[in-house]
Amino acid sequence: MRKQYPFDIIEPKRQRIWDETAAFKAWNPGETIPKNHPFAERHGLAGEVAASQLPPKYYILDMFPYPSGSGLHVGHPEGYTATDILARYKRSRGFNVLHPMGWDAFGLPAEQYAIKTGQHPRVTTEANISNFKRQIKSLGFSYDWSREVDTTDSDYFCWTQWIFLKLYHSWFNQETNKAESIETLTIPSGLETEEARTSYKDERRLAFVAEAPVNWCPELGTVLANEEVVDGKSEVGGFPVVRKPMRQWMLRITAFAGKLLDGLDEIEWSDSLKEMQRNWIGKSEGAEVHFQVADAQEVITVFTTRPDTLFGATYMVLAPEHALVDQLVTEEQKDAVEEYRTFSSRKSDLERTELAKEKTGIFIGAYAINPVNKERIPIWIADYVLSTYGTGAIMAVPAHDSRDLEFAEKFNLPVLKVVKAPEGQDSIGFVGEGVSVNSDFLNDLPTCEAKPKMIDWLSEKKAGSRRTNFKLRDWLFSRQRFWGEPFPILWKDGQHRAVGAHELPVTPPDLKDFKPTSDGEPPLARAAEWANLKDGSIRETNTMPQWAGSCWYYLRYLDASNKGMFCGKEAEAYWMGSADETANPGVDLYVGGTEHAVLHLLYARFWHKVLYDLELVSTTEPFFKLVNQGIILGEDGQKMSKSRGNVVNPDEIVSAYGADAFRLYEMFMGPLEMSKPWNTKGVEGVYRFLGRVWRMIVNEESEVAFDQALAVDAQKDEANLSKLTLNSTIKFDIEPTPDQLKSLHACIKKVTEDLDGMRFNTAISAMMVFVNEAVNWKVRPAECMRTFLTLLQPFAPHLAEELHGMLQEENAGVIAYQPWPVFDPALLIEESVEMPVQVNGKLRDRLKVSRDADRQSIEKLVLASEKIKANIEGKSIKKLIVVPGKLVNIVVK
């Protein structure tokens, strides 16, 4: 395929100029702007600027990538292109745009590569970052590279550790509903010993140590958070995960469950994403009910969302791991119960989910008393009751819960109907809302009234209370890995204490062997000198999970080189919008894939809310608006993967068609949020379009001279571009015709509206429509061409800027800072409009009608039409509908 235009010369040239002039640097309050910077020229600012002088902020953020060894695939730049187009658009509209990029570079692949080859993860990571950066830069994104962050850089993770210490030194005060310094925690006077007081404190910190059943992945040699386990396998690598009790660092995210849920109402995220977070947090409202154990002191507390069905509770079930089982089991059932517990504990999570859900369980010999009717009901254990949810015990109401019913049928337990289903439905097995029956004081009440009445009754009798439960678990925060942030924690005599903030960062030791030790200690334990301090303290040898660095990187961008703080207060207030009432609170737009819907996005919101409570940030939510890009499938419509051999490498596309064509195609494929298949033929289509734009402005004969000059120049010097001259149709000092203005302004209108609505594909088609018309113009006013290039600039910045330079008759300037064109509605008004005419809703004719024709004259015109006459002949007109400017419909019979 013949080259449409010399993108291979233009693109490196424009990128070089952007780099040299720091064209896309975003300015913080208090910074000194050189007066020749295009931002200074556009806004008439120079020198040191105060926040009040700066234009409104627009913070547009990409999810920063993990720099993998395989480099960028075409899915990454989809989101990056969308944000870059908007960043350029907003700059043109006069905003101070913050558009940064960085690297989420701690992670498993570099460490596993290190274990295999002995190459230090630092080396691997640096090589991968430089490859990613080269690829991203080749696409001409307008990032402010002076703010680049790397989570593995000690200047960065120093502050990750610092924030961890903030969590460590805080507790959640239920009364103020806020995270507060641990110093505000009142220690009960009853605690006599120093140990007791310390552990009282330690148990309440937001970062705490807990002995808990964790997800252990033997293959990876580490524990995983619940969020990282998918179908009983590790999210990374798909290795089996088993449950195992271990002592680990946890973060008290559950304290923020309510805030994390309520905060979703303040932000503009898609419904599906909010739903995913809501489901993960899993709020359910109901009651706690206390059951006295028959002939014993113990009380079993259950959680239920249906207290109204308490009269129908015919047995109880405890999780096999429930703490009371040992005390309650009767002598004759002991062996059988023990056998069942072994049986269920041996089941891995994988087996539990894979096995057909045949209910199993065993009676433990004891009975409980149903508080409402004093009935003795048997107590069973079964693994369909989870120790990790609610109280680990349930009251079983088989008539109105499908799992309880299945269990009751298998083990012949009584089933008692207490809710009457609506007409036509079977009450047994009915789980919806109905009317209470067989329930004494609840009889005849609808479910919605029976619930609160039962809760009142229980509270009065001290047999229960209202209760809200969350599915969300505390965040398991430690990993047995090398390539992560070390914890700023020291241990001595079984007690932990924080490293002082002034001693940060705690950098990892130098290792040659990155495997865990033979006795199962994390790899950091291999560095005896590093781990054992002179005073006898031992460093924590766990590291933080990969999510730690991504929990706050969007804040570091605001003030990336600040040595004294994680982020300066003034910068934070300006960019996060709290300094300006009209600004969006938080990141204005955050774009990334759905794979982070619960993990990263929940964790980052949690950290942000802690920082907010501690008055370190000024907004309650980090990301105001969030959009998920859809995935790009291979040409075969399948997910791209190496094994299918359908992966498209952006490098190949860029070298064949150029970055501008690549960007344009990524956006032209379809709506950003949809998943859609790649088609390289489609790249050729937009590439041809860019070629038409080029030829619309450049003299084709001068291209021959240019090509010849280039052919003999081994350096392929960009200076050869000076051989190019303007197309002879380009005229300066000429008024555009009304038709030309109409085409141009229709294009301005459509592109502007589509950019505001993030409809990039239709914006591009509007520009194609304009160019298809403009290539037929005999005379092309330079002014029209310049305006069009301003519209094209966000999408195809290299080409637009180069051509714009030619039209300026000087090769200077960054059109990214040109004011965005304003469309004039007056130019779009048509003298006459073509109105479709329908008979009984079927199109029969089109008539030219003057713009301001009234109803009567339109009717007259319509009835005079031969085609219409033929269609209504012999029928009577029932109705004649005229929608001015739209259409006419005649109803006949």
Add this chain to the structure above:
RNA sequence: GCCGGUGUGGCGAAAUUGGCAGACGCACAAGACUUAAAAUCUUGCGAGGGUUAAACCUCAUGUCGGUUCGAGUCCGACCACCGGUACCA
């Protein structure tokens, strides 16, 4: 099962408040230019019928039904696919 999303030509898609279904692009076909090819330009292109050619007619937005002068768009039921989630009491 539950939650969310999506179904429109051969393909990617468009139709922003209910108002001309298929813009724009790909693929394909024919023609022009060329010794030839590539590139470029022009024309055609939902299906079926009809005509020398047109005109014109019928059908068509996953399926079935409804509301309306008028439905891709609104309502009801269903089907398929994609994503999330799952013994959550």
